[in-house]
Amino acid sequence: QQQVKQSPQSLIVQKGGISIINCAYENTAFDYFPWYQQFPGKGPALLIAIRPDVSEKKEGRFTISFNKSAKQFSLHIMDSQPGDSATYFCAALSYNTDKLIFGTGTRLQVFP
Amino acid sequence: DTGVSQDPRHKITKRGQNVTFRCDPISEHNRLYWYRQTLGQGPEFLTYFQNEAQLEKSRLLSDRFSAERPKGSFSTLEIQRTEQGDSAMYLCASSQITGGPHSGNTIYFGEGSWLTVV
Numbered sequence: 001q002q003q004v005k006q007s008p009q010s011l012i013v014q015k016g017g018i019s020i021i022n023c024a025y026e027n028t029a030f031d032y033f034p035w036y037q038q039f040p041g042k043g044p045a046l047l048i049a050i051r052p053d054v055s056e057k058k059e060g061r062f063t064i065s066f067n068k069s070a071k072q073f074s075l076h077i078m079d080s081q082p083g084d085s086a087t088y089f090c091a092a093l094s095y096n097t098d099k100l101i102f103g104t105g106t107r108l109q110v111f112p
Numbered sequence: 113d114t115g116v117s118q119d120p121r122h123k124i125t126k127r128g129q130n131v132t133f134r135c136d137p138i139s140e141h142n143r144l145y146w147y148r149q150t151l152g153q154g155p156e157f158l159t160y161f162q163n164e165a166q167l168e169k170s171r172l173l174s175d176r177f178s179a180e181r182p183k184g185s186f187s188t189l190e191i192q193r194t195e196q197g198d199s200a201m202y203l204c205a206s207s208q209i210t211g212g213p214h215s216g217n218t219i220y221f222g223e224g225s226w227l228t229v230v
Contacts, residue, residue, distance in 0.1 A: 032217065043116075043203055043221040044155065089154050093217065098143070098209075099168070100219060102154030 003027055004092050006103030013110050019077040021106045023090035026071065030092035034100070035064065035075050038087045047088070048075070080110045114138060116222035118204050124228045125194055132190045133225045137206030144187050145219065146179055147203040148172065155203055155221075161187060162209070194229045201226050 005024045013019045025033075031052055036044035050057045050064040050073065057064045063076040077084055090103040117136040125131050137144045142163050147155035158177070159169045163184035173179075176194075181187040191198055201224040207217050 034219070036221070041226075043118075043223045046218060046220060049218070091154070093219075095217060097168075098160065098217065099157045100145075100147075100155070102156070105152070105154050 003101045004090060004103045006090050006106060008106060009104070010107045011109070013080045013108065015080065015082060015110055015112045017080050017110075019075075019080045019084070019108055019110070021075045021088055021090070021108075022072065023074065023092075023103050024070075024072045025092050025101075027092070027094065027101075028071070029094040029096065030101075031095055032093040033064070033066065033073050034091050034093070035062075036089045036091060036102075038089065038105075044089060077108075080108075082110050082112050084108060085110050116204055116206050116220055118202075118222040118225045120225060121223065122226045122228075124230060127196060127229055128193055130190065130192045131194060131227060132188055133202050133204075133227075135187045135189070135204030135222060137185070137187070137204070138208075138220060141206035141208045141220075142184070143207045143209055143217075143219075144181055145205040145207075146187070146189050147205065147221075149201045149203055149224070150199075158189075158202075191227070194227075196229045199227055199229045 034049035035047045037047045038044045061078045066073045087105045091100045119134045145160040146158040149155040161181040176192045179189045203224045205221040207219045
């Protein structure tokens with residue numbers, strides 16, 4: 001059972017453009033939603049995270065938008081750069097279980 | 113570097129052999145997790161420890177898998193009688209739980225240990 005659905009599977013963006021990745025979850029017990037960035041051959045690196053009591057969190061060029069009623073959240077990368085080319089995973093966690101449930105990933109390619 | 117450290121980074125083994133991976137978490141982190149990631153997929157939870165106590169094991173963790181964290185610091189993940197289906201990246205992660213629920217749980221991953229079973 002896929003508890004966190006992520007789309008699109010792949011994304012091509014021109015340098016300077018906005019990259020948008022969407023995730024939807026089913027379990028209302030989730031209460032922590034991180035995004036991880038992963039380069040080939042490397043482990044996932046925490047990018048930004050949000051709790052459901054806020055609707056938006058911004059850190060530099062990265063913004064999470066969170067819609068609790070729709071059970072959806074998204075990552076926006078402003079002014080996308082070639083160095084942002086990586087696979088991005090959304091995830092969800094319930095503090096009661098302390099298990100991260102990952103989406104299937106989005107491969108982002110930013111062309112100069 | 114004081115991040116999560118994993119060793120070895122790559123391991124090629126013949127089917128039927130045993131392999132062991134080691135993880136050194138971020139210093140002072142009391143929680144340690146093991147995840148498995150196959151190509152094109154997100155990481156999947158295997159097990160986790162609170163200090164030396166193993167709190168939960170996923171159904172993905174068959175009897176051939178065993179994890180330990182004997183002194184509440186480093187951890188080992190052993191796979192016995194490896195099968196080709198065990199080929200994956202094994203990720204270790206750690207976090208510091210400072211209080212009750214909602215007190216914060218930022219989970220940091222290591223670089224992973226790649227296993228290829230031939």
